[in-house]
Amino acid sequence: MSDISSKFAVGVNPFAKKRSGIADKLIMVVLISCASVAILATIGIVMSLIFETIRFFEQVPITDFLFGTHWSPQTAITAEVVGSSGAFGAVPLITGTLLISFIAMLIATPLGLASAVYLAEFASSRTRSIAKPLLEMLAGIPSVVYGFFAALTIAPFIRNTGATAGFEISSESALAAGIAMGIMVVPLVSSLSDDVINSVPQSLRDASLGMGATHAETVRKVVLPAAVPGIAGSLLLATSSAIGETMIVVMAAGLAANLTLNPFEAVTTVTVQIVTLLTGDQEFDSAKTLSAFALGLFLFVITLILNVIALKIVNHFREQYD
Amino acid sequence: MLNNSVESEQKMSEFEKTLDENGPIIQAKGVEVYYGEKQALFGIDIDFQKHQVTSLIGPSGCGKSTFLRCINRMNDLVDIARVEGQVIIENQDIYSKDVDVVALRAHVGMVFQKPNPFPKSIYDNVAYGPRIHKTVTSKDEMDYVVEHSLKRAGLWDEVKDRLQEQGTGLSGGQQQRLCIARAIAIEPKVILMDEPCSALDPIATAVVEELIDELRERFTIIIVTHSMQQAARVSQKTAFFHLGNLVEHGDTDQIFTNPQDDRTENYITGRIG
Numbered sequence: 001m002s003d004i005s006s007k008f009a010v011g012v013n014p015f016a017k018k019r020s021g022i023a024d025k026l027i028m029v030v031l032i033s034c035a036s037v038a039i040l041a042t043i044g045i046v047m048s049l050i051f052e053t054i055r056f057f058e059q060v061p062i063t064d065f066l067f068g069t070h071w072s073p074q075t076a077i078t079a080e081v082v083g084s085s086g087a088f089g090a091v092p093l094i095t096g097t098l099l100i101s102f103i104a105m106l107i108a109t110p111l112g113l114a115s116a117v118y119l120a121e122f123a124s125s126r127t128r129s130i131a132k133p134l135l136e137m138l139a140g141i142p143s144v145v146y147g148f149f150a151a152l153t154i155a156p157f158i159r160n161t162g163a164t165a166g167f168e169i170s171s172e173s174a175l176a177a178g179i180a181m182g183i184m185v186v187p188l189v190s191s192l193s194d195d196v197i198n199s200v201p202q203s204l205r206d207a208s209l210g211m212g213a214t215h216a217e218t219v220r221k222v223v224l225p226a227a228v229p230g231i232a233g234s235l236l237l238a239t240s241s242a243i244g245e246t247m248i249v250v251m252a253a254g255l256a257a258n259l260t261l262n263p264f265e266a267v268t269t270v271t272v273q274i275v276t277l278l279t280g281d282q283e284f285d286s287a288k289t290l291s292a293f294a295l296g297l298f299l300f301v302i303t304l305i306l307n308v309i310a311l312k313i314v315n316h317f318r319e320q321y322d
Numbered sequence: 323m324l325n326n327s328v329e330s331e332q333k334m335s336e337f338e339k340t341l342d343e344n345g346p347i348i349q350a351k352g353v354e355v356y357y358g359e360k361q362a363l364f365g366i367d368i369d370f371q372k373h374q375v376t377s378l379i380g381p382s383g384c385g386k387s388t389f390l391r392c393i394n395r396m397n398d399l400v401d402i403a404r405v406e407g408q409v410i411i412e413n414q415d416i417y418s419k420d421v422d423v424v425a426l427r428a429h430v431g432m433v434f435q436k437p438n439p440f441p442k443s444i445y446d447n448v449a450y451g452p453r454i455h456k457t458v459t460s461k462d463e464m465d466y467v468v469e470h471s472l473k474r475a476g477l478w479d480e481v482k483d484r485l486q487e488q489g490t491g492l493s494g495g496q497q498q499r500l501c502i503a504r505a506i507a508i509e510p511k512v513i514l515m516d517e518p519c520s521a522l523d524p525i526a527t528a529v530v531e532e533l534i535d536e537l538r539e540r541f542t543i544i545i546v547t548h549s550m551q552q553a554a555r556v557s558q559k560t561a562f563f564h565l566g567n568l569v570e571h572g573d574t575d576q577i578f579t580n581p582q583d584d585r586t587e588n589y590i591t592g593r594i595g
Contacts, residue, residue, distance in 0.1 A: 125401075203438035207501070210396060210434070211451045211508065212427035221454070226441050 049300060052293035059287040060088045065294060067091065071257035071268075073277060073288045088291050090298065092259040096174065096267035100249060101242040103178025103263055104185060108238055111182070112189025113231065119190070120197035121219050132194070139187040147251035150180030155252055162264065172254035175263040180248050185238040192237060196230030196317065197223060230317040236310035240303040246271040270295050347372045347511065347542050348393060352407035355388050355397065362388050365407070366568045368561055370512075375534060375543045377553035377574065380563035381589065386546045389563065390514050393544065394430035395423050411512070428455055431510035435517040437497035439489035439504070444481050447489040447500055448472060451508035467507055474540075475503035476533050495526025499533065506541065513537065515545040519552065531556050550590055554578055562586045 057065070068089020115135060119128055155176035162169035200223050208218040224231075254266030255276060277292040346369035355363040363385045370376050378386040388397065395416060397403040408415045416426050428451075439447050448468045452458040458467050468485070472478040477499040481492070489500050498518060505513055515534070519527040534543060534556045547553050553560050554574060561571035562585075570583045581587045 201438070203434060203436055204440060206396065206399070206432075206434060207438045207440065207504075208450070209399065210394065210427055210432035211454070211505065212424045213450075213454045214424055217454050221450070222440055 046300070049293055049297040052290055053297045056287060056290035056294045059290065064088055065090050065291075069259050071273070073273075073291055086287060088287065088294075090270070090295065092257040093268060093270045093273055093295070094298075095259060095261065096253070096257070097243055097269040097271070099174050099261060099263065099267055100178045100181060100253060100269060101239055103175060104181035104242045105235065105239055107179055107182025108185045108189050108242075109235060112186045112238070113193055115186070116190040116193035116197060117219065117224070120194045121215070121223065132191075135187050135190055137187075138184070139191075141184075143184060143245060143247040144251075146180045146184045147247040150176050150248050150252035154179050158264075167264070169264045170254070170266050172252060172266040173264050174253055174267045177249045177251075177253035178263065180252060181242050181245055184245070184248065185242055188241060189234055189238045192234030192314075193227070193231050196227045196234060196314070199230070199317075200226045227317075229313050233310040233312075233314035233317065236306050236313070240306035240310070243306070244271065244299060244303050246275060250275055270299050274299075345372065346370060347412060348544075349410040350389075350392070350407070351410065353389065353392055353409060354406040355385070355392065356404045356406075357400070358402045362566050363392075364566050368568055368571055370542060370544060371559070372542050373538055373540075374559055375538055375545060375557040376559040376561060376571075377557035378544065378546045378561050378563060379548075379550060379553050379589070380569075382548075384563040385566040386561075386563045387516055389568075390516055390544060390546050393512070393514055394427050394432055396432065398423060428508055429510050430512045430514060431505035431508065433498070433501050433505055433513060433515045433518045436521050437494055437501055439492070439497050439500050441488065441490050443486045444472075444489045444492070444500060445485040448503050448507050450504060455508055457508060471503040471507040472500075474506055474537070475499045476529065476536075477503055493526070495522050495529060498522060498526070498530055502530075502533065502537075506537070510541065512542045512544065515543065517546050517548060520548060527552075550578070562589060564589070 065088050068087060069091045070087040070089045071092050072087045074086060115131075119132055119135075123131060151172075155171050155173060158173060158176055159169045159171050204222050204226060205218055208222045209215070213221070249269045249272050253268060253272065255268050255272065256266045257268050257273070258265055260267060274292045274295050277289060277295075282289045348370040350366050350368050353363060353366040354361065366389055378390060380386050391397045392405055392409055393411075393416075395405075397405055405417060407417075409417060411426075411430065414421065440450065442450070445468055448471050449458075449464055452464060452467055458464045469478060469482075472481060477496060480496060481487075481500075489497065492500060498521075502513075502518075518534075519530050522530065531552065534545065537543060545553075545556065557574050559571065560574040560577040562569045562577065562581075562583075564585050570577065570581060570586045577586065578590055581590060
C-alpha cells in the first residue's frame with residue numbers, strides 16, 4: 001500500500017486538526033487587550049471631560065461660557081472678598097487661539113508649501129536626501145525649545161524693532177508665539193504636502209511635458225491644481241496641531257485674556273488657560289477648576305472636527321488616483 | 323470666416339501631402355540609448371515618411387518605447403538615460419545644443435499608454451496646449467480650436483453639451499480620444515503613440531484605430547503596439563525591434579507576409595514574444 005492511499009484510508013479524516021491553536025488564540029487575546037488599552041483610555045478621557053464639563057455648566061450657564069467676552073476665573077475662597085463670582089467668557093481665549101494659529105499658518109503655509117514644491121519637483125535626489133531629513137528634524141525639536149526661542153529671541157527682537165520704529169510692543173505678544181509656532185509646523189506642512197505632490201501621477205507630468213510645457217508650467221498648471229485638495233488637508237492638520245499647541249504660547253503669548261486681534265498685544269489661548277487653571281493646588285469642585293474641563297472638551301471637539309475633515313480630504317485625494 | 327479657414331487648411335494639407343509624400347520627415351541615424359551602464363538600443367537607422375502611420379512592434383523590453391521617446395526627447399526626463407546618434411526632424415538634429423526641447427515637443431506630440439487627461443474640464447484639457455504656447459489669443463478662437471480638435475478626435479458629438487465637466491469623468495476610450503484631441507490642438511507635425519489602445523476595450527480600440535487612420539491626412543504618426551493585428555490594421559510601415567536592435571522595417575504588408583529575417587518571422591508567427 002502506498003503512502004497516499006494510507007493517508008486517505010476509509011474512516012480517517014484527512015483534514016483532521018493537527019495543531020490545537022491555543023498559541024494562536026493566546027496571541028490574539030494579548031493583541032486585543034493591548035489595543036483595547038488605548039481605546040479604553042481615549043473613551044475614559046472623553047467621558048471624564050464630558051462629565052466634568054456638565055458639572056461646570058451646572059454652576060455657569062453655557063451661554064456665558066460660549067458668548068461671554070470676559071475671562072477672569074479667580075473665585076474667592078471666602079465670600080467676603082469682592083469679585084468672588086468669577087467670569088467665564090471663553091471668547092477672548094478662542095480669539096487668542098485663533099489669532100495665534102492664524103499667524104502660525106500665515107508663516108507655515110508659504111514656507112511649508114514652497115519647500116514641499118522644491119523638494120518634490122525641483123531638488124536633485126542628492127539635495128533631497130540631505131534637505132528632507134534636516135527639515136524633518138525640525139519636527140523633532142521639543143516644543144518647549146521653540147517656546148524659549150520665542151520668548152528669548154523672537155519676542156525681544158519684535159519689541160526692539162517696534163521700539164526703534166516708535167511703537168510700544170509688549171514683550172509677550174501673539175506675533176512672537178505665532179512666528180515660533182509657524183516655524184514649528186513647517187515640517188508638518190512640507191512633509192504632508194510633499195507626499196501629496198509626489199502622489200500626483202507621473203503620467204500627468206508626462207502629458208504636460210510631452211505637449212511642450214516647461215517644468216515650471218507643469219508644476220503650476222497641472223501638478224499643484226491636482227494636489228490642491230491634499231494640500232488643503234495637510235494645512236488643516238497643521239492648523240489643528242497649532243490650535244492644540246501649548247508650550248510656545250505659555251512662554252511667549254502671556255496670560256492676559258485680552259479680547260483683541262492686534263498681534264502686538266499679549267493674548268492668551270485655551271491651552272494656556274487650562275495649564276494655569278490646573279497647575280498648583282486646586283479644589284475640584286470650584287467652577288474655576290471645572291472650567292478647564294469645559295475648555296478641554298471645546299478644544300477636543302474643534303481639533304477632532306478639523307482632523308476628520310482633513311483626513312477625509314486627504315483620503316479622498318488618494319482614492320482618486322489609486 | 324471660420325469655414326474659409328477650414329477650407330484653406332484642407333487645401334493646404336492636400337498641397338503638403340502631394341509635396342511631401344516623397345521625403346522623410348524624421349530620420350534616425352545610429353541612435354543608441356544607455357540606461358546607466360546598460361545599453362538599451364543599438365545603432366537604430368530608420369526613416370519615417372510624412373502622412374504615414376509607422377508601427378513599432380516587438381517583444382516586451384525590445385526598446386520600441388525607448389526609441390519612440392527619443393523622437394520627442396522624453397528620455398531627457400529619465401536621469402540615467404543617455405542618447406547618442408542623431409534624430410533629424412525636417413533637417414534639424416533634435417539632439418543638437420541649440421534645440422529647445424519645449425519647441426520640439428510642440429511639434430512632436432505624444433499620446434500615452436494609459437489615458438492621462440488632466441483633472442480639469444474637457445474644454446481646459448484641449449485648451450491646455452494652445453494656452454501654454456500662446457498660439458491662440460481670443461476666446462472665440464479658442465472655442466474654435468477646442469471644437470475643431472474634438473471633432474478631429476471624433477469626440478465632439480459625445481461631449482459638446484458637457485465641455486465644462488471633468489475630463490477624468492469620461493470613459494477610458496473617450497479619455498484617450500480626449501488626449502488625442504489635446505495633442506492635436508497645438509497642430510504638431512508628428513504624433514507619437516505609445517500603445518494607445520492597451521488600456522481600452524475592443525470597441526473603444528476600434529474607434530481609436532479608425533481615428534488614427536483619419537489623422538494620417540494631417541499628421542505623421544508613429545505608434546508602438548503590442549498587437550500585431552493592430553499594426554497590420556493601422557499602419558503602412560512597420561518596424562520590428564528585438565533586444566534593442568531594429569531587425570527589419572518596411573511596408574507593413576511585406577513585413578507580415580514576407581519577412582526577411584528569421585526573428586521577424588518567429589515573432590509574427592508567435593514563436594517568440
